[in-house]
Amino acid sequence: MYLFQRIEEAAFKQKDARRTIGEFILENRDQLQDLSMDEIAKRTFTSKPTLVRFAKYFDYSGWKEFMYAFTHEVAYYDENAYDDVDPNSPFSEEDDSLQIVEHLMTLKMQSIKDTxxxxxxxxxxxxxxxxxxxxxxxxxxxxxxxxxxxxxxxxxxxxxxxxxxxxxxxxxxxxxxxxxxxxxxxxxxxxxxxxxxxxxxxxxxxxxxxxxxxxxxxxxxxxxxxxxxxxxxxxxxxxxxxxxxxxxxxxxxxxxxxxxxxxxxxxxxxxxxxxxxxxxxxxxxxxxxxxxxxxxxx
Incomplete structure (x- = not known):
């Protein structure tokens, strides 16, 4: 399971600071590399030691190692993303029947290619x-x-x-x-x-x-x-x-x-x-x- 999925799992199941930090990371994943540890702690209403504990929860030695792994995973994910379709929401409420058919066809073909x-x-x-x-x-x-x-x-x-x-x-x-x-x-x-x-x-x-x-x-x-x-x-x-x-x-x-x-x-x-x-x-x-x-x- 990829790190972003482990973070999502923690944010969904936990009711402490792990949820707050996890949700912030997932919602701001593209901006994280531009944010300092102090800024993230401030925006999540936590502290630097709490961020370190969050990183260790996922078996990383500290925040720096955690951020390095996460940002590199995001880069890999974006580079290998499915073309023209979101695997989580492949169609919208505005799509008609033919568009839904086309989007699902594209998604399934992309899934096989990625497999x-x-x-x-x-x-x-x-x-x-x-x-x-x-x-x-x-x-x-x-x-x-x-x-x-x-x-x-x-x-x-x-x-x-x-x-x-x-x-x-x-x-x-x-x-x-x-x-x-x-x-x-x-x-x-x-x-x-x-x-x-x-x-x-x-x-x-x-x-x-x-x-x-x-x-x-x-x-x-x-x-x-x-x-x-x-x-x-x-x-x-x-x-x-x-x-x-x-x-x-x-x-x-x-x-x-x-x-x-x-x-x-x-x-x-x-x-x-x-x-x-x-x-x-x-x-x-x-x-x-x-x-x-x-x-x-x-």
Whole structure:
């Protein structure tokens, strides 16, 4: 999770000076480099020692180091921003239906392009190999990531790879039952909060030697520190002040689709036969079409 998202999280959850300072930083991010520590303390009605404590809350040694990291992150974010569309508010109340369609199309295309720019072949290959070799694949995620994981699980089942969703209330039991012959896929945008689901499962999984593939946002977070492989979500959205998870959803689904495609390709002909065999048994009498181009005979 990027620093600006961690600041937003603190400003949203905390009720002390961290909220005041966090809100000021986020609202004045482009002017911060021109403001002295004294000026920021005065405008936030705090003090220089309070600003130092704020920086240390995010694991920086002091205010100077914190400001250096934040201003450089802002510069990187602006340089790599989506073209002509705000991922948090891709349309306005004045937009008509066609404009909304165009804005969302642009946003989703930009999200995929940004996702591709953060993919490394080595990580994708490693993740696919871990899943391909695993006896069982367990997928963790809270809503809406749970639903994206369900689609990935279904794809794996079509090629006869044992895959399960870890359900709320059973996470601990499931995690404790896995071994180093299995594999865990954890989907979490923030990747923080080690005491909350799904990241609360990390300690149990590591204790049993279960390989962990994480799908999470860029920047520093708890989950990526303990994962064997990390696949990066396009991370331009704010945590709270956004219309919906348009960009994140597209990024997660795209990563899962690529991962499945790579797994499929590792044993292409066998997986193709399994897929067709499953379709014949489970779907042949249910799916009918009058369109010649869509019909198949096996």
């Amino acid at each position: 591709v720019s953060h993919i490394t072949v080595e990580d994708m290959n490693r993740a696919a190999e871990l899943i391909n070799q695993a006896d069982n694949v367990v997928i963790y995620g809270t809503s809406p990531n749970f639903y994206y994981g369900e689609l990935f699980k279904r794809n794996l089942l079509t090629i006869q790879k044992k895959a399960f969703m870890s359900k709320s209330g059973e996470n601990g039991l499931i995690s404790n039952s896995l071994t180093n012959q299995d594999c865990a896929v954890i989907i979490s945008y923030s990747g923080n909060n080690p005491d909350e689901n799904p990241t609360s499962n990390v300690k149990l999984l590591k204790r049993s030697g279960v390989p962990i593939i994480s799908i999470t946002s860029g920047g520093k977070n708890y989950l990526r520190d303990y994962s064997d492989v990390v696949l990066n979500i396009s991370s331009k959205e704010k945590l709270y002040s956004k219309i919906a998870n348009f960009a994140t959803q597209e990024s997660v689904l795209f990563l899962l689709d690529i991962l499945f495609a790579k797994i499929y390709s590792l044993d292409y002909e066998v997986n193709k036969k399994n897929k067709i065999a499953n379709a014949k048994v489970l779907e042949s009498n249910k799916r009918q079409t009058t369109l010649k181009d869509l019909s198949e005979q096996f």
